[in-house]
Amino acid sequence: MNITAFDKNMSAIAFAEAGEHDTARQILGENAKKQHAKSPVPAAKSKPYLKTIIFGSMSLSAYYLLFTNEKLVTQVFTMGGWHWVFPVGAAFFFSFIHGAFASNLLSSIGIEAKK
Amino acid sequence: MKKLLIILMFALLPLSLVAQSALAAGGPPKDILKGKITEMNVAERTVVFQKDGTEEMTTLVLGENMKPEDIRLNKKVLISLDKHAAAGNVMKEVSVMFMNLTGSKLLALLVIGLIGGLLSGFIGSGGAFVMTPAMMSLGVPGAVAVASNMCHKFPKAMIGAYKRWKYGQADIKLGMVMAGTAIIGVQIGIEIQKYIMDHFGSAGSNLYISTVFMIVLVFVGGYVFYDAMKLAKGDGKETVSKLALRMQKIQLAPMMHFKTAKVTISAWITVPVGVLTGMLAATIAVGGFIGVPGMIYVVGASAIVASATELIIAFVMGAWGSVQWGLSGLIDIRLSLLLLATSLIGVQLGALGTTYVKDYIIKVVMATTMLIVAVSRGVKIPGYLVDLELTSPIDPGTIALFESISFWSLILALGSAGLIIVVAMVKGMSADRQSKKALAGA
Numbered sequence: 001m002n003i004t005a006f007d008k009n010m011s012a013i014a015f016a017e018a019g020e021h022d023t024a025r026q027i028l029g030e031n032a033k034k035q036h037a038k039s040p041v042p043a044a045k046s047k048p049y050l051k052t053i054i055f056g057s058m059s060l061s062a063y064y065l066l067f068t069n070e071k072l073v074t075q076v077f078t079m080g081g082w083h084w085v086f087p088v089g090a091a092f093f094f095s096f097i098h099g100a101f102a103s104n105l106l107s108s109i110g111i112e113a114k115k
Numbered sequence: 116m117k118k119l120l121i122i123l124m125f126a127l128l129p130l131s132l133v134a135q136s137a138l139a140a141g142g143p144p145k146d147i148l149k150g151k152i153t154e155m156n157v158a159e160r161t162v163v164f165q166k167d168g169t170e171e172m173t174t175l176v177l178g179e180n181m182k183p184e185d186i187r188l189n190k191k192v193l194i195s196l197d198k199h200a201a202a203g204n205v206m207k208e209v210s211v212m213f214m215n216l217t218g219s220k221l222l223a224l225l226v227i228g229l230i231g232g233l234l235s236g237f238i239g240s241g242g243a244f245v246m247t248p249a250m251m252s253l254g255v256p257g258a259v260a261v262a263s264n265m266c267h268k269f270p271k272a273m274i275g276a277y278k279r280w281k282y283g284q285a286d287i288k289l290g291m292v293m294a295g296t297a298i299i300g301v302q303i304g305i306e307i308q309k310y311i312m313d314h315f316g317s318a319g320s321n322l323y324i325s326t327v328f329m330i331v332l333v334f335v336g337g338y339v340f341y342d343a344m345k346l347a348k349g350d351g352k353e354t355v356s357k358l359a360l361r362m363q364k365i366q367l368a369p370m371m372h373f374k375t376a377k378v379t380i381s382a383w384i385t386v387p388v389g390v391l392t393g394m395l396a397a398t399i400a401v402g403g404f405i406g407v408p409g410m411i412y413v414v415g416a417s418a419i420v421a422s423a424t425e426l427i428i429a430f431v432m433g434a435w436g437s438v439q440w441g442l443s444g445l446i447d448i449r450l451s452l453l454l455l456a457t458s459l460i461g462v463q464l465g466a467l468g469t470t471y472v473k474d475y476i477i478k479v480v481m482a483t484t485m486l487i488v489a490v491s492r493g494v495k496i497p498g499y500l501v502d503l504e505l506t507s508p509i510d511p512g513t514i515a516l517f518e519s520i521s522f523w524s525l526i527l528a529l530g531s532a533g534l535i536i537v538v539a540m541v542k543g544m545s546a547d548r549q550s551k552k553a554l555a556g557a
Binding site for chain 1: 438
């Protein structure tokens with residue numbers, strides 16, 4: 001037989017009225033724990049503010065470095081031949097740090113995928 | 116994450132071999148010179164040109180239509196030579212390779228990046244068809260626009276594919292099979308292009324591209340739209356198409372099983388879909404417009420799995436293309452990175468958006484985009500027909516009107532797709548929040 005939350009609450013009340021406070025608490029505590037695990041609303045996760053700031057500043061400084069050295073960068077990156085590693089490598093590098101920043105940013109403002 | 120990356124990296128290794136051979140076959144244009152103009156003689160209409168990476172100086176002659184004012188000294192330029200001129204050193208066009216990034220151009224790139232990313236994360240492809248023309252209208256030379264867009268596409272697709280793989284939507288095996296065969300298709304596509312270019316010139320090639328674009332987009336887009344509307348009217352539950360069910364019955368070895376797509380199908384079916392995707396990618400630069408519907412209606416994957424898997428294909432093909440364009444040194448990394456700045460946010464937003472919407476919304480967005488883009492290509496056809504002298508000349512004003520319709524319909528395609536995605540996502544999210552609240556309250 002399934003014992004519903006209502007049954008449990010009632011039995012806890014019965015014990016409490018009978019002066020068995022500890023037993024009552026035990027029953028309710030167990031109840032609360034179970035409900036917590038089953039809850040459709042997960043406990044609020046701490047938002048990744050720190051990660052957002054770290055990746056954000058990494059990405060921002062990388063962008064800053066690249067654009068302040070614009071002339072040198074465009075010159076070297078477009079030499080052709082094996083120099084293809086520069087643009088392709090840069091694209092990979094930025095996608096990792098800036099992608100991580102974007103992911104954490106979305107989580108920080110509370111936009112997450114449906115579970 | 117690591118596992119996915121290792122798989123992707125290893126998949127890229129054999130592809131680099133293909134890339135080597137493809138380099139001889141096609142890819143970036145070869146009749147374009149890259150370097151600096153150091154001196155100009157206005158009276159004789161000649162310039163002294165220094166090719167990139169060499170000390171060698173050559174003298175080039177200004178073409179008939181060129182003005183001395185077009186020439187910028189000591190700036191990196193792209194020069195296209197006139198192939199029909201008697202001498203080999205007549206210039207047809209010169210363009211400054213790196214435009215000055217002003218505030219408004221910067222903002223335009225960031226906005227295009229964001230919406231393009233959103234679309235890409237949601238329907239698996241998108242953006243390229245509007246980014247290249249948009250960059251060109253900002254003053255970027257065509258080849259540089261294509262190259263820089265390619266270099267922004269693959270990291271974006273990689274992040275999008277990773278996210279959607281985490282949501283359990285991307286089928287890596289299907290993606291790899293499709294990408295591998297698509298590369299073969301690209302080679303075939305390039306050969307066809309070259310044949311047309313040789314026999315009918317660039318107007319013929321433009322006409323061919325636009326016609327293929329129109330036919331594919333109208334037919335495939337129209338069918339996807341019809342299917343999406345049927346689903347919207349019904350209960351919105353997707354069923355596997357009859358064609359795909361028939362295809363899955365064909366028991367021709369080798370059979371392939373795709374776990375995430377929940378499909379077992381003969382390689383003889385998957386391979387042609389991949390080859391066609393590649394051919395179309397080489398022709399109209401948007402392979403996803405055939406790849407996603409192909410995976411849905413022929414292979415039998417759901418719209419969510421197909422659009423997620425398309426991102427894997429886009430990553431592999433984009434990385435391969437970027438290496439090629441990088442080899443000829445045409446990538447303006449500033450443009451790629453500016454697009455990436457916002458598109459990496461957009462693509463993740465689009466990817467997580469798919470977890471909130473019904474499957475058919477993806478089809479609605481895809482069909483809307485395809486049909487509006489078809490208009491943008493269709494209005495260009497009369498101009499090409501005139502170029503080929505197949506019809507009588509049209510008034511230049513009308514041609515200009517067609518050009519602006521073409522450009523603005525692209526913007527409209529991007530804007531409306533972005534709007535549908537955002538609205539569907541917001542609705543999905545608030546419905547989800549309410550059902551959670553109701554559950555919590557119960």
